[in-house]
Amino acid sequence: MGLEGMPTVLGWPSLQTTTLGPIVDPMPRLFAEFRALLDRHEAALAACDRIEATLTAQIGPPRVALPPDEDGVRRHATDASTLTEALPLGPHRRRLQRALQRRQRRWDEAARRAGLTGALLSEAAFDEAVLDHADGLIATPARTLDAVVIKLLVLLSSREPGPSAAGLSPWRELRTILQDLRGLVATGEADR
Numbered sequence: 001m002g003l004e005g006m007p008t009v010l011g012w013p014s015l016q017t018t019t020l021g022p023i024v025d026p027m028p029r030l031f032a033e034f035r036a037l038l039d040r041h042e043a044a045l046a047a048c049d050r051i052e053a054t055l056t057a058q059i060g061p062p063r064v065a066l067p068p069d070e071d072g073v074r075r076h077a078t079d080a081s082t083l084t085e086a087l088p089l090g091p092h093r094r095r096l097q098r099a100l101q102r103r104q105r106r107w108d109e110a111a112r113r114a115g116l117t118g119a120l121l122s123e124a125a126f127d128e129a130v131l132d133h134a135d136g137l138i139a140t141p142a143r144t145l146d147a148v149v150i151k152l153l154v155l156l157s158s159r160e161p162g163p164s165a166a167g168l169s170p171w172r173e174l175r176t177i178l179q180d181l182r183g184l185v186a187t188g189e190a191d192r
Helices: 006-010 027-059 080-086 091-114 116-139 145-159 171-187
Strands: 064-066 075-077
Touching: 027 091, 027 116, 027 145, 064 080, 064 091, 075 080, 080 091, 091 116, 116 145, 145 171
Parallel strands: none
Antiparallel strands: 064 075
16 A cells, blocks of 8 residues: 555645635545555554564574475475475474474564564554545545545555556556546646
8 A cells, every 4th residue: 555656647636725615625634634644554564664674683584494395496484384385294394383383482472572563553553544544535525626636546545456456457547547637637627
């Protein structure tokens, strides 16, 4: 999730409150709140990454070495299902499963002491808050063309599966529509 790349490619909608007579358009305020939540979520992700990188450097990831494959390439297992797939039932697999369980317990304890567990909970809470706020913003009736642009931008930034989906339908078409709307707003054609 994120808005990376969009400001330079599409331009951000104005965050100035648009008035329609006595009615104030809530969309700019909702969008500013969404962006603030998104920034806090990105900061929470970065904090998790920093803690995890430190732990990985200090104790290494919880994994065990598997026998080399046919090409001599060394592989590692980070979970029991990988061990089950890679090794036949027997003492070697059971020994590696116990070693992996010990390393995972060590990692979990180190993660708790380093604050990673709490940081992951915080990140998950921000992720949920971002999605909830996006849903509320998208459900808010648009009163201006800028509000429609904001809604489409929030939809893309909160629901698009990832960069690899940008070229797939319907995300590709939604991005084209967003560019068309931004162009109309920029040239004033929407007023005609």
